[in-house]
Each structure stands twice: as C-alpha cells, then as structure tokens.
Amino acid sequence: MLxxxxxxxxxxxxxxxxxxxxxxxxxxxxxxxxSFQQIGGEGFVAGYNGTTNYDNxxxxxxxxxxxxxxxVWVVAVVGVTMLISLGLAQLFHQKxxxxxxxRWALIIPWAASVLMTALIFKWALDPNVGVINVILHHxxxxxxxGSDQADWLGNPxxxxxxxxxxxxxxxLPFTTYALLSGLQGIPGDVYEAASIDGATSWRSYLGVTLPxxxxxxxxxxxxxxxxxxxxxxxIWEMTRGGPGYETSTxxxxxxxxxxxxxxxxxxxxxxxxxxxxxxxxxxxxxxxxKEQVAR
Amino acid sequence: MITTTKPAPPLPxxxxxxxxxxxxxxxWVIAIAAYVIAVIFLLPYLEMLFMALRPNNELGLxxxxxxxxxxxNFTTLWSSGLGxxxxxxxxxxxxxxxxxxxxxxxxxxxxxxxxFRGRTGFLLLVLATQMFQPAAMLVGIQREFTNFxxxxxxxxIIVNAGFNLAFAVWILNAFFSSxxxxxxxxxxxxxxxxxGALLRITLPLAAPGIVTALxxxxxxxxxxxxxxxxxxxxxxxxxxxxxxxxxxxxxxYSVDWGHLFAAGLxxxxxxIILFAFIERRVVSGLTxxxxx
Numbered sequence: 195m196l197x198x199x200x201x202x203x204x205x206x207x208x209x210x211x212x213x214x215x216x217x218x219x220x221x222x223x224x225x226x227x228x229s230f231q232q233i234g235g236e237g238f239v240a241g242y243n244g245t246t247n248y249d250n251x252x253x254x255x256x257x258x259x260x261x262x263x264x265x266v267w268v269v270a271v272v273g274v275t276m277l278i279s280l281g282l283a284q285l286f287h288q289k290x291x292x293x294x295x296x297r298w299a300l301i302i303p304w305a306a307s308v309l310m311t312a313l314i315f316k317w318a319l320d321p322n323v324g325v326i327n328v329i330l331h332h333x334x335x336x337x338x339x340g341s342d343q344a345d346w347l348g349n350p351x352x353x354x355x356x357x358x359x360x361x362x363x364x365x366l367p368f369t370t371y372a373l374l375s376g377l378q379g380i381p382g383d384v385y386e387a388a389s390i391d392g393a394t395s396w397r398s399y400l401g402v403t404l405p406x407x408x409x410x411x412x413x414x415x416x417x418x419x420x421x422x423x424x425x426x427x428x429i430w431e432m433t434r435g436g437p438g439y440e441t442s443t444x445x446x447x448x449x450x451x452x453x454x455x456x457x458x459x460x461x462x463x464x465x466x467x468x469x470x471x472x473x474x475x476x477x478x479x480x481x482x483x484k485e486q487v488a489r
Numbered sequence: 490m491i492t493t494t495k496p497a498p499p500l501p502x503x504x505x506x507x508x509x510x511x512x513x514x515x516x517w518v519i520a521i522a523a524y525v526i527a528v529i530f531l532l533p534y535l536e537m538l539f540m541a542l543r544p545n546n547e548l549g550l551x552x553x554x555x556x557x558x559x560x561x562n563f564t565t566l567w568s569s570g571l572g573x574x575x576x577x578x579x580x581x582x583x584x585x586x587x588x589x590x591x592x593x594x595x596x597x598x599x600x601x602x603x604x605f606r607g608r609t610g611f612l613l614l615v616l617a618t619q620m621f622q623p624a625a626m627l628v629g630i631q632r633e634f635t636n637f638x639x640x641x642x643x644x645x646i647i648v649n650a651g652f653n654l655a656f657a658v659w660i661l662n663a664f665f666s667s668x669x670x671x672x673x674x675x676x677x678x679x680x681x682x683x684x685g686a687l688l689r690i691t692l693p694l695a696a697p698g699i700v701t702a703l704x705x706x707x708x709x710x711x712x713x714x715x716x717x718x719x720x721x722x723x724x725x726x727x728x729x730x731x732x733x734x735x736x737x738x739x740x741x742y743s744v745d746w747g748h749l750f751a752a753g754l755x756x757x758x759x760x761i762i763l764f765a766f767i768e769r770r771v772v773s774g775l776t777x778x779x780x781x
Contacts, residue, residue, distance in 0.1 A: 206599035207611055209592040210654060217651020218618045221629030228628055282526065290520035298765050299527035302534055305764035306757045307712035309732050313753065314533045317540065317746055323551045325536055331551070339551055363533075371772045413776045424624040426715050431736075445624050449715075452628060460628045467625050474620050 222467070228460035247461035256439040256447070263354075264423070264443040271358050271425075272418045275365040276411065282366065283373035284399075304367035312431040315360045319432075321345040350440035353433050357441065360428050365421065369414045376410025377403070419473060423466075444469075534757065541751040548746060562751035571752055573727020574734035577642060578756075581717075581730055582710040584646035589657045589706045590699065592650070597661030598691070602670060612662075619655040619775075623648065623716045631719050641721040645730065648720075649710035656709075657702035660774035664698030665691065701767040701774060708760050731756045 229247055232240040251257060286297060303311055318326040321344040330336040336344050347353045380403065388398040404411075424445055429435055435442030435450060442450065444466050451459035541562050543555035550556070596615075600608055623630060634644040668691055676686035692699070714732040721729045726737060735756065738749035764771075 203599050203603060203605045203607065206595040207607075210596040210658065211611070211614070213588070213592050213647075213651050213654055214614060214618050217630075217648055218621055218626075221626040221633050222621075223629070224633045225626055225629030228632055285519060285523055285526070288516075288519045290516050290523060292520060293523065296523045296527040297768065299530045301764055301768055302530055302761055305708060305761040306534065307714065307732055307760075309712070309714045309735065310537070310753045310757055311533060313735075313749065314537050317744075317750075318533070318536060323549060325553055328551050328553055367530075368772070368775070371768075372776055375772045375776075410776070417775060420620055420622065424622040426624050431739075449624075449627065452631075456628060456632075463626060463628050470620065470625060 225460050225463050225467070228457055229464045231457050231460075233456035233460075243457070247455075247457040248465075250455075251458050251461045251465070256442070260439055260442050260444055260447045263441075264445075267354075267358065267361075267443050268419060268422050271361045271365065271422045272415060274358070275362045275369050275418055275422075276415060278362065279366055279369035279373055279414070280411075282370040283377055284403075286370065287374055287377045300370060301367050303364045304371075307427075308364050308425075309427040309431065311364055312360060312428045315356070316347070316432045319346045319356060321348070347433055348437075350437065353441050357428050357432050360432070361422060361425055364428075365418055369418060372414040372417075373407065373410050376407045379410075380406045416474070420470060423470060423473075537750045537753055537757070540746055541754050543747060545747050562747040563755075566748055566751050566755070569734075569748070570725065570727035571731075571734060571755075573725075574729055574731045575755070577728060578711055578731040580642055581645045581649060582707045584642075585649035585653065585710040586703055586706045588646065588650035589653050590703060593654055593657035593661055593702065594699070597658050598665050598687075600658075601662050601665035615655045615658050618652070619659075621652075623652055623713075627715065627719060630716060634720060641724055641728070644720050645710075645713075645717055648716050649706070649713055653706040653709050656705055656774045660698050660702050660705075660770065661695065663773060664695040668694045697770065701770040704763050704767045705771060705774065708764060711756075711760055 230242055230244065232243040232246070234240060282300075286293065286300070315326075318324045321327060322340045324344075327336055327339060327344045327346075331339050331344075338344070342348070346356050384402055384406070385398060388402050393401060423443075425443070426445055426449065429441060429443060429446050430449070433441045435446040439447060439450075444462065448459050448462040448466060451462055539554060542558045542560070544557050544559045544561070547555050547557065596611070600612060630648060634648070637644065639647075672690055672694075673683075673686040676690045677683060681689060712732065713730075714736070717730045717733050718736065721733055726734050729737070731752070735749060735752050738745040738752070
C-alpha cells in the first residue's frame with residue numbers, strides 16, 4: 195500500500211516526463227551523437243568520425259565572425275529591448291482613458307507570427323516600392339528610390355541594424371508585460387514613503403522602482419536572451435544571413451550548415467547549446483532560483 | 490480644453506507637491522504618448538492589410554496607399570490549396586493543445602497538492618525545457634522524427650506539445666495551488682467523491698488557467714515556423730501548415746506579395762483576437778517558474 199502511494203506521483207507526472215523525454219531530451223542525445231558522425235546530405239550515416247566535425251567547424255573561416263556577430267546581436271537586441279520596455283512599462287502602468295485598447299495594440303507583434311512581421315518589414319524595405327523607402331523618399335532621407343542607398347538589406351551593416359530593430363519590435367510586448375506585472379507587484383505605500391522623504395520622481399524611480407523590479411528584469415532578460423539567441427525567421431526571411439555569412443548569427447549559420455553537412459551542423463548545435471546552458475547556469479547561480487522553485 | 494475634460498482624481502494626502510490642476514494635463518500627455526505608441530505597434534500590420542487589398546498591377550507603384558482597392562487577393566487565395574493548409578494548421582494546433590492539456594493538468598495538480606521525492610526535480614526539468622528552443626536542437630528533432638517515420642502532421646503535433654508543456658504546467662500549477670485543498674475535502678465529505686470534487690470544484694475554479702494554457706498552446710503551435718518548415722519539406726502545399734504555405738509564396742525570382750499578405754492576414758487576425766483574451770495572464774505562465 196505504501197509502495198503504491200509512493201508511486202502515485204509517477205502516474206500523474208509520467209505522461210509529462212515521457213513527452214519531455216521524447217521531444218526535448220532525446221533530440222539532444224541524437225544531436226550529440228550526430229555531431230560525431232559523418233552524415234551525407236540525404237541523412238545517410240557513413241559512420242563515426244571522431245571530432246572531425248568539431249575540427250572542421252572551428253576552422254571554418256566564418257566561425258569566429260559569426261560568433262562575434264551573435265554576441266553583438268544578442269546584447270544589442272536584448273539591451274535595447276529592456277531599455278525601451280522599462281519606459282513603455284512605466285507609461286502603460288499609468289491610469290489614462292483608453293489604456294485597455296492601447297495595451298491590445300501592444301500585444302499584436304507578440305500574438306502574430308514572427309514570420310509575418312519579418313515578411314512585412316522585408317517588403318517595406320524593398321528598394322523600389324517598399325513603404326518605408328517611399329516615406330523616407332518623401333521626407334528626403336532616401337535621395338533616389340531603387341538606389342544602393344534604398345537597398346537597406348543589401349548592405350550587411352544596415353541590414354543588421356534593421357533586423358535588430360525588427361527583433362526589438364517583436365520582443366517589446368512580452369518584455370513590457372513582464373515588467374508591467376513586476377510594477378503591479380510594488381505596493382503603493384513604498385512610493386508614499388519615498389515622497390515623504392522628499393525623493394523626486396526620478397530619484398524614487400532609481401531608488402525604489404528599479405531595485406524592486408529586479409526579479410522581473412532578470413527573468414525578462416533571461417527569456418529574451420534565449421529567444422533572441424535562437425531567433426530564426428527575421429534573419430532567414432530578410433537576408434538569409436547573406437551576403438555570404440555577413441548577417442548570419444550562429445543559429446542561422448547552423449541551419450545553413452544543415453543543408454550541406456548534417457554532422458557539422460550537429461556540432462554547431464551542440465556548441466550553441468552549451469553556450470546557452472552556460473548563460474542559463476550563470477543566471478541560475480546569480481539569482482539563486484533553485485531555492486525559490488523548491489519553496 | 491484638454492485640462493477640463495476630466496476631473497482631477499482625489500490626491501493622496503502625501504502627494505501635496507502636485508497642484509490639483511496639473512493632474513489632468515499630465516494624464517492626457519500620458520494618454521497621447523500611449524496612443525502614438527499603440528499606432529506605431531499597429532502600423533506594420535495595417536501595411537499588411539493595405540498590401541493585401543492592393544491590386545496586383547499596382548505592386549510596382551511607389552505609393553504609400555494603393556490607388557484602387559480590391560478583394561481579389563482574398564478570393565483567389567483558395568485555389569492554391571490554402572484551405573488545406575488552414576486545415577493542417579488547425580489539426581496541428583488543436584492536436585498539440587489537447588495533448589498539452591491532458592498531460593499538464595495531472596502533473597500540475599499533483600505538484601500543487603503533494604510534496605514528494607522528485608517534485609523539485611520534475612519542476613526543474615520543466616523549467617529547463619522552457620530554456621530549450623526547437624531552433625537549438627533542430628538537427629536532433631529532424632533526425633529523430635525522420636527515423637520515427639510518422640506523417641509530418643503527427644510529428645508536428647508531438648513536437649509542439651512538448652515545447653509548450655512548460656508554460657501549461659506552470660500556469661496550471663499556480664492556479665491549482667491557489668485553490669484551497671479544504672474546498673475539495675469539503676466536497677468529498679458531502680459525498681462527491683474524489684473525482685467528483687475534482688471535476689465539479691477544482692476544474693471550474695482553475696478554468697481561467699486552463700483557458701490560458703489552451704489558447705497559448707494553440708497560438709504557439711499555429712505560429713510555429715522552423716520545425717514545420719523542416720518536417721513538412723516536400724509535402725504538397727495543402728499538407729503543409731499555414732506558416733510554411735505562406736513562405737511558399739516567396740519564389741526564387743519573384744514574390745507573390747498580394748497573396749502572401751492576404752494569407753498572412755487570415756493567419757494573424759484570429760490569433761490576435763484569441764491572444765487578447767489571455768493577455769493579462771500570459772506573463773505569469775512564462776515567468777512563474779523563474780520567479781516563484
């Protein structure tokens with residue numbers, strides 16, 4: 195009887211563990227295994243080849259620049275997203291007529307598929323007829339439609355900046371909402387105390403709001419880092435990572451590798467994966483989540 | 490005029506520094522800033538609508554708005570098998586949602602009600618899966634599910650269920666935890682039995698959480714692109730999910746923008762409306778595991 199009671203939770207959790215095992219854990223095993231195999235384009239396994247895939251990967255001429263670009267991509271997109279979201283959360287935390295409707299507008303890029311948002315911006319940046327270029331032409335920023343200047347996605351630097359903008363745009367809703375829920379958790383009397391002490395609104399923001407918002411900021415940052423690192427549709431649809439690999443992040447690079455060399459793509463995935471785990475573990479240790487989950 | 494439309498809300502006694510008359514002006518400045526930002530968030534999707542309504546012979550015209558408006562993109566959309574894609578996407582999203590609910594509800598209930606060995610381990614496992622994304626393990630997913638040899642729709646149902654399980658477990662765990670166990674016990678004393686108490690007391694009280702998990706999973710599976718693109722490669726358009734079908738409008742040399750955005754609207758509008766229902770609760774599901 196006692197044994198049955200002990201085993202009962204397994205019955206309740208079993209299906210969940212099985213699903214996680216099949217969909218999340220087993221692919222990791224397959225991925226690690228594939229990274230030590232030579233695999234043809236059709237998925238035919240020619241056999242184990244030791245660390246050849248890793249050797250080849252680390253000697254790819256684009257490897258280092260792709261990693262550096264990934265770092266810039268993640269830091270810039272997450273950083274700018276957090277800064278703008280802090281402002282947006284502060285704004286939408288205020289009471290004003292029509293707040294509910296404006297918040298609905300805010301969620302659209304979150305609810306819509308990132309694929310669609312990326313395609314809208316790809317179209318809007320079309321050098322000849324894209325609406326952003328048409329507007330920029332009207333106000334005199336773009337001198338000539340169809341010129342090199344209007345071909346934002348043809349130049350690696352301007353393409354990256356625009357794509358970072360799109361990545362920020364689709365990350366803002368979740369981040370703002372996460373910070374808004376953090377703001378709602380701050381009791382009002384904390385501010386009263388601060389204003390009695392004569393703190394100006396800016397001082398009380400820095401001294402009271404930001405420290406109390408820290409858990410929300412940490413969680414939103416972590417979730418954003420993971421999302422932005424793994425971001426696929428924006429770069430894929432807008433530049434395919436090109437010209438060459440000049441606008442590829444490591445996720446795009448891995449997916450491109452998958453077309454030519456599955457084993458090496460697996461090695462790249464394992465590498466990306468370890469990178470993400472390192473980031474997560476650093477976070478777990480700095481914020482001591484384990485105790486909090488256990489409650 | 491702006492300053493007189495709204496009476497000043499009563500000020501707390503401590504906020505004596507702000508004069509009464511400045512409060513409504515400040516409110517309106519905030520409101521207008523928020524309206525402007527809302528419009529900015531809306532604009533890209535309005536452009537999608539304008540493009541869908543633009544006649545094909547105006548695609549090369551450098552104008553902000555089309556000169557003429559047409560619905561032809563929407564009426565000719567269906568001849569390319571888009572109806573089949575919508576059906577496939579519905580199948581995948583609904584299938585994934587059903588699996589997620591069936592699997593997450595017992596797990597969330599059990600971890601909310603009981604303390605047992607392995608509970609923390611399980612919750613950490615769930616938290617860890619939230620950190621994993623399909624893009625990071627695409628090679629593994631592709632090789633595993635190619636080996637299984639299931640039809641792509643089936644594979645996509647399972648993959649989407651797996652990657653959205655964490656959200657459902659967290660949000661349901663929070664809801665079940667907030668329902669006092671005494672309520673169930675009282676119902677059982679009244680002769681309902683354990684199952685009756687669960688069905689008639691606990692589940693209705695957890696309904697908002699269940700609806701949130703349901704809609705969130707549905708939307709995530711509906712919008713998923715990368716795994717869908719990888720696993721449904723080589724299928725006919727009507728067998729491919731909507732996101733992949735939309736991507737197919739991009740040809741090697743030209744893009745069928747009119748149909749692409751018309752299909753995009755069909756794919757996007759229902760999802761935005763659904764999302765508005767769960768808007769307030771989504772964040773807690775995404776961050777609960779981390780901040781608890």
